[in-house]
Amino acid sequence: MIFSLIGQLKAFVFGSPNSPEVYRTLKIADVPVTTAECRSCADPCDEDHDDFPSGLDIDMDSDMLGSVYPYRRQVLISTGKRDWEIEVTEAKGTLAAFLETANSSLSTPKKPNDPLPSGLLFSHTEAKFLSILNGSHRPFSYDESEETVIVLPDFMVVSGVSRTLAGAEVLWKAALDPALDRAGVITRTDNLLNTWVLPYSCLILLCSHKRRDKRCSVTAPILEKTFHLYLEREGWEVHTNLYDLTSEPSLESQASSTTEKERLVETQLKSLHAEHRALILMSSHFGGHQFAGNCVIYTPRGAGVWYGRVTPHNVESIVKHTIIDGQVIPTILRGGVDLPCRGKKTLYDW
Template sequence: MVSYMKKSLGSIAGYGNPDLLPPAEYLAESLCHEDEEVDNCTGCLDPCAEHKEYPSYLNIEMDFPILGSVKPYGRHIIIATGSSDWAKKIEQEQGTFAYSLSKAESNAIQSKTWKNLVTNSSLVSVHSTVTDACDVLILPDNILVANVTADKANDFYQLFVQTDLPTEPIDIDLMKDDSRLGQMKFFKNPYKKLILLCSHKKRDKRCGVTAPILAQEFDHVLREKDIGEYDAAVVMVSHIGGHKIAGNVICYINDGTRGVWYGRVKSCHVRIIVEETIINGKIVKDIYRGAMDNSFEKQVKKSFLKW
């Protein structure tokens, strides 16, 4: 009865509506099995003895429809911190770039029609050479900015966040002459594809527990298929919304211009995500939550629920 009510409420709110799916040509074909004990999405027995299960105490929401649960956003700023867990709200931790960037955005005179997603990440700042600086990835611009410091947050915001969303690849050489850059340098994103796992345990333990399990399985499958780190990097990130439907995964493909969100991801789903999304660019609809704005032509955007 409770399960039925949750599904009904979700349908009333517009969740689960097939119109929110990408065009049919982007959808992966579901596996077909006559055995009711085999999951048509993963091909695994239910319950599965091959892949690591999540602890039962996590209380993951399994009934409410997740299709349409991604809040619309136009740009994703990913800050390298070298950690996999952070303060509960990264924008409130003084002294960090996330804090300074949040202040810069709130003080901006000109606002944009889209929202920006800002997350910390486990990436290490290998390109920065300035003390207390960090590397920052920006998508869909598909660039990496190095030597970013908290005191340059306003310049960073004006140069890279407040600008119009790109409609073609960024001309890096053209931007290098801007005096506001200071010591900041930027490069093309070195990662062809990204697999982001929400691991923000201080925000919600479900993401903190599920992410390491998923990371281990992603590493296993990627190594098996001889896919290197710069071909598909597995990265831990801070809160993205959806801890009730952990594990939460974002796959950035097509040179960072297509962001595909999955929810209720289990280790059983990892192989099909790698094979269908990372390799073939297809969407696994059973676990699909939504996508970054402009990922698909005529994309329908809908999200009212606050996870």
């Protein structure tokens, strides 16, 4: 009932996804937005695109706007897999489960009278929820008990995280505590974790969680192939696994104070868009499987654009307008974190 009322309110305020009101609302909110179509090919398609098989039963009618639960941070845990248990945070002995326990014990509990959050446009600094996901990337360490974690929207990588409750607590205190900025802490007693800036111009997350919903497992590999194709056509380097950063100096080895570390992080982040290098990873369920294919695009500035009902016919437009030009396409938008860019023209501008 609550979500129905929220949907009606969004429909009243924003109109349908194709309405000019959505474009105007995003523009007023200082979100870099484009009027370009979400697909650049004809409908029906007259190009040689792969397509989804029939019978996927994708929801093409419900309102997607705001169908994102606001989060302060999202963590992606290395597993080297593309499918997982139905509830990754309930799988015993996994870092996802330990991190769920650590977050519950260490974070400030939500107050009963806290307002129901809106998930169309939200700032991660104002949200409280920690989104815990498994990813397809492999850990850096040969020690099978250690994981490599990507922290978003911070655009940071943390390695050497022990797959124990103690390891999850160390990670939380070093990089996930809401009191911390994206650079995390500089003075630690654990001497175990190493951190780096995620060395890509953008990160593309595709939900492939088959045991949660078959639609995502069918659409994700096709979208991965199509993103790879169109990014390479634009001259971009494309990776489908996070390359091992341990041969490069960690942030801890280069900075002796919090201020110095934050300055180093910002300098590195600002240089990434010019690299034209993309990372595509599969992810466990992050909501909205009825809107498959589901796609989240993160930029080094910390913006995260959530798209739904993405098909291979949309990928060329997403690559050109969102990944390269840094602009949001309203017609397939579900919501996003830190999208407003006051006085800026793209999601890459600082």
